[in-house]
Amino acid sequence: MNSRYKLFLGIICLIYSSRVVAQKKHFSLFSPDAKTEVKITAGQTLSYSVTHNQKQVLLPSKLAILLSDGKIIGEDNTVVKTSRRNVNQNVQPLYGMASNYRDAYNEIIIKFKENYDIVFRVFDNGVAYRFRTSLPGRIKVKEEQINYQLTADADAWIQTTNSFQFSYEEQFFKKKISSLIGKPIASLPFVTESNGIKVAITESDLLDYPGYYLTYAGNNTLKGISPKFILKDTIGGQDNFNKLSLLDADYIAETEGIRDFPWRLMILEENDKDLLYNNLVYLLASENKIEDTSWIKPGKVSWDWWNANNLTGVDFKSGFNTATYKYFIDFAAENKLEYIMMDEGWSDQFDLLKVNDGSVVTSGTTALSGTLDMPYLFNYAKQKGVGIILWCVWHTLDRQMIEALDQFQKWGVKGVKVDFMNRDDQTVVCFYERLAKETAKRKMIIDFHAAYKPTGLERTYPNILNFEAVQGLEWNKFSEVDILTQATILPFTRMLAGPMDYTPGGLYNSNLIDYRKSFFRPMTLGTRCNQLAMFTMYYAPFEMLADAPTAYQKEPEILAYLAAMPNTWDDTIPLEGKIGDHAVIARRKGSTWHIAGLNNWTGKNVKIKFDFLDAGDYQATIFSDGINANRIGSDYKKTTQKIDKASSLEIQMANGGGFAIKLEKIK
Numbered sequence: 001m002n003s004r005y006k007l008f009l010g011i012i013c014l015i016y017s018s019r020v021v022a023q024k025k026h027f028s029l030f031s032p033d034a035k036t037e038v039k040i041t042a043g044q045t046l047s048y049s050v051t052h053n054q055k056q057v058l059l060p061s062k063l064a065i066l067l068s069d070g071k072i073i074g075e076d077n078t079v080v081k082t083s084r085r086n087v088n089q090n091v092q093p094l095y096g097m098a099s100n101y102r103d104a105y106n107e108i109i110i111k112f113k114e115n116y117d118i119v120f121r122v123f124d125n126g127v128a129y130r131f132r133t134s135l136p137g138r139i140k141v142k143e144e145q146i147n148y149q150l151t152a153d154a155d156a157w158i159q160t161t162n163s164f165q166f167s168y169e170e171q172f173f174k175k176k177i178s179s180l181i182g183k184p185i186a187s188l189p190f191v192t193e194s195n196g197i198k199v200a201i202t203e204s205d206l207l208d209y210p211g212y213y214l215t216y217a218g219n220n221t222l223k224g225i226s227p228k229f230i231l232k233d234t235i236g237g238q239d240n241f242n243k244l245s246l247l248d249a250d251y252i253a254e255t256e257g258i259r260d261f262p263w264r265l266m267i268l269e270e271n272d273k274d275l276l277y278n279n280l281v282y283l284l285a286s287e288n289k290i291e292d293t294s295w296i297k298p299g300k301v302s303w304d305w306w307n308a309n310n311l312t313g314v315d316f317k318s319g320f321n322t323a324t325y326k327y328f329i330d331f332a333a334e335n336k337l338e339y340i341m342m343d344e345g346w347s348d349q350f351d352l353l354k355v356n357d358g359s360v361v362t363s364g365t366t367a368l369s370g371t372l373d374m375p376y377l378f379n380y381a382k383q384k385g386v387g388i389i390l391w392c393v394w395h396t397l398d399r400q401m402i403e404a405l406d407q408f409q410k411w412g413v414k415g416v417k418v419d420f421m422n423r424d425d426q427t428v429v430c431f432y433e434r435l436a437k438e439t440a441k442r443k444m445i446i447d448f449h450a451a452y453k454p455t456g457l458e459r460t461y462p463n464i465l466n467f468e469a470v471q472g473l474e475w476n477k478f479s480e481v482d483i484l485t486q487a488t489i490l491p492f493t494r495m496l497a498g499p500m501d502y503t504p505g506g507l508y509n510s511n512l513i514d515y516r517k518s519f520f521r522p523m524t525l526g527t528r529c530n531q532l533a534m535f536t537m538y539y540a541p542f543e544m545l546a547d548a549p550t551a552y553q554k555e556p557e558i559l560a561y562l563a564a565m566p567n568t569w570d571d572t573i574p575l576e577g578k579i580g581d582h583a584v585i586a587r588r589k590g591s592t593w594h595i596a597g598l599n600n601w602t603g604k605n606v607k608i609k610f611d612f613l614d615a616g617d618y619q620a621t622i623f624s625d626g627i628n629a630n631r632i633g634s635d636y637k638k639t640t641q642k643i644d645k646a647s648s649l650e651i652q653m654a655n656g657g658g659f660a661i662k663l664e665k666i667k
Contacts, residue, residue: 006639009363020301025079029108031122032088037121038267042110045353046074046118050127052268052556055195059149061221063118065261068251070138073131078113091283094462095298095568097539097587101279120141128204131456131628135257146212146224146264147202151219153178156192157493157579160184164213164227165237165244167422167450168469171481172489174580177420180216185225188453189267189496190214191275191579192390198275200267205285206455207433209253209262211424227425230558241349241393241420241450253426262455267496275492276585282498285456295412296463297442298567299338301389302328305345305366306474307548308520314550320356321344322373326380329550333384334562339414340381341358341544343391350396352404356659378412387414389447394421415445415465425453434459447501447542454498458541465542468493473546477522482512484525484656485580488600491537492579499548503544504534505562507551509633512601512654526656527629529634532558533658535565536596537585543567559624561662565594573612581651588611593618593663599653603630606651608661613645618663627656642666 019254026044030036030527040048041060050058069445090100098354105280109132112118117132133139157172162184170187188211189202201222203212210226217223225620226456263284269275284504290296306327311318311327318324328340349352357371381388390413397404397418399620408416415437421428432448439446439461449468458464470490475483516526524531535543545552552559566589575595577583584597584606593613597606610618620643624633633656643649643663651659 005254005483014536023078026309027082027105027108027110029120029122031124032086032104033108033124033531035124036122036127038120038247040108040110040118041121042077042079042112044076046077048120048129050268052197052428053270055270056151057194057197057199058276059151061147062145063129063147064145066143066145067139068142073114073116073133074118074145076114079110080113081111083109084086093282093291093459094288094296095541097279097281097569098574099570101283103283108182121284123280125269125274125278125653126265126267126364128263128280132260133257133259133260137257138254140251141253141255143210144224144226144252147217148222148266150177150192150194150199150220150222152194154193155166155192157184158190159490159493160186161213164425165423167420168453169450169471169475171471171483171486172493177220177222178216179595180214181218185215187213189493190222192495198269198272200269200275200278200493202265202267202281202453202497204263204265204456205286206262206283206429206457207258207286207460208255208259208426208430210426210429210431211452211455214652227423228252228425229254230425234397237422239349242422243395255426266289272492272579273498273574273577273583275579276577276583277572278496281454281456281496282459285459287459288462289460290440290462296445297338297387298465299543300565300567301339301341301542301543301544301564302332302337302549303341303343303546304328305341305343305391305501306477306522306544306546307551308508310547310548313549320372322377325372325377328549329377329381329384329386329551331581332386334558336385337545339387339389339545341417343393343417346390349393350393353407354402368488374411379623382412388412389415389417389445391417391419394418394431397435397647401438405438405444409442410443413444415439415447417447417449419449419451421448422450432457432463432612436464439463440561445542449501453494456498458498464523465503466499466540468501469497470500470502473504473506476506476524477519478517480515480517482525482529487526487530487534487598488577489533489580491583491585491598492577495539497526498536499540499542501540501542501544502534502538503546504531504538504543505546506531507547507555507558511630511633524633527633527654527658528558529623529625529629529660530598530656530658532561532623532660533596533598535562536587536594536660537544537583537598541567561621561660575608576606582606584608584620591665595661595663596604596655597651597659599655599657599666601655603655603657604653606653608649608651610643610647610649611645613643613663614665617666618643619666621662621664622651623660624651625657625659629654629657
């Protein structure tokens with residue numbers, strides 16, 4: 001090859017290279033407080049990076065959506081237009097952790113010639129992006145490329161699963177992100193650290209699309225992975241309550257070509273305690289789609305299942321019978337509880353139109369004594385001002401949805417507890433929304449159990465009051481795993497996603513040495529005050545009182561405190577905490593404050609400053625661990641004293657302990 005030809009080729013390559021470089025465009029977007037910056041690069045690929053307080057948090061990370069027809073959204077990008085806006089507003093949720101959520105962010109929308117956009121929003125405490133497409137007809141999504149390249153192989157609080165058919169009921173463990181190489185995969189929210197900044201990864205506005213999990217892709221990079229669309233499934237799993245995949249497609253979703261995809265969210269905080277209160281998942285979700293919300297009523301529930309319908313000191317045999325549930329209704333009415341639950345056993349699990357006739361088998365034992373007179377119970381509950389919630393297996397309700405809900409409406413059912421989905425593929429995600437719509441038509445609320453993590457659906461359909469998605473108190477019935485250790489991890493991890501039906505309130509409290517599992521006489525790990533603290537710490541608009549009515553009636557101080565406990569709040573302030581160690585939070589309803597502390601198995605003292613209070617005196621009612629609480633978990637002491645904003649208080653928490661304080665303004 002002669003020198004003149006080499007020179008010609010060199011010039012051609014230089015011209016081509018300069019064109020490729022010229023096609024690449026860079027955009028920058030700051031948070032309202034200017035502490036967080038997102039840099040976006042659009043060219044042959046699409047990527048973004050994040051800095052917070054001038055520290056690199058996320059290295060350039062590629063984004064794309066691969067369609068089954070070979071089209072790749074996010075590659076060979078040609079920018080045709082950009083638009084920006086600044087938003088600073090207050091959102092008033094129908095109910096929530098505060099009466100107002102500050103919704104302040106800067107946004108950029110980058111529009112591409114290839115009929116899609118990328119939207120970024122930067123908040124003071126987080127970064128979110130989503131794809132928006134304008135493609136003809138329906139599309140099949142083969143894969144969405146979600147990548148987070150962090151600055152190091154950092155520690156993370158990881159909840160793992162070996163299968164997408166999973167109910168988010170595993171424990172969080174502290175591990176390196178590289179531990180996710182291969183299997184298992186990690187569910188969301190996923191909390192880690194990058195360059196000293198706390199990073200929590202999750203998603204919002206999940207509609208008509210599967211959820212996603214994280215795995216390790218090397219080079220300090222977390223990669224998103226979603227369950228495939230299920231072409232064929234079958235009834236199976238625990239007591240045939242699940243539906244298991246028999247045949248997966250080679251794509252994750254089939255959906256409309258004109259749509260917004262879910263938000264991919266990174267929450268950023270400098271201190272552990274600030275993770276205790278965050279509402280970005282809610283703020284990013286689609287707005288309320290229910291016109292009349294006047295009938296939606298958060299509240300507390302007298303629950304039958306955890307205590308196995310064990311009533312003492314009554315003159316009838318307790319079980320799935322009319323007399324037992326009449327007693328539950330009376331208990332709820334006397335203590336101004338809004339609801340009672342009729343959980344597993346009230347019906348044939350696979351035919352919701354067949355009421356228990358006394359021969360139904362539930363959880364391995366025949367239902368006890370008698371039958372249920374449903375019209376009588378619903379009429380009696382209505383007279384007493386108490387709502388009844390019915391439990392359902394999800395695939396039974398899915399199959400019988402219209403006829404079952406119509407029957408429930410005739411009875412006067414106020415809501416449904418739907419259980420054992422254990423999946424978040426597209427089919428199940430769509431089931432959530434379909435059920436939300438149908439129950440709203442009939443003015444019924446929903447509590448999802450064996451559910452995937454919340455993604456803001458409670459904003460879009462506020463008749464959805466709660467989600468389980470946690471290894472909650474029920475595990476004390478059938479497992480010897482140490483769920484108390486999780487108690488001080490969950491407020492910083494799972495609670496970031498939204499409301500959580502942990503179902504606290506057990507009164508048979510035990511230390512690690514004495515603890516034993518018992519399905520029919522369950523005990524709790526940790527102290528009495530640890531249980532009380534959960535009612536404030538864990539946000540739950542639909543909150544169970546797990547123990548039996550007769551157990552609470554023997555503890556009038558405890559009953560009075562719990563019966564008056566709010567479920568929704570006007571203000572929330574994180575006070576202190578360290579993931580896996582302890583957490584302290586304050587929440588206000590009207591002029592009354594509730595403060596709660598949760599501890600791990602190492603006893604410690606915490607000092608509370610009350611400088612967040614308004615001027616004036618408050619009467620403090622304090623439930624704290626008794627001097628012998630390390631030996632006998634039910635040992636507690638109740639004290640009262642005056643508090644004002646200049647006061648401080650030191651409280652000792654036992655091993656597995658906690659405290660609960662109620663502050664009432666003195667007028």
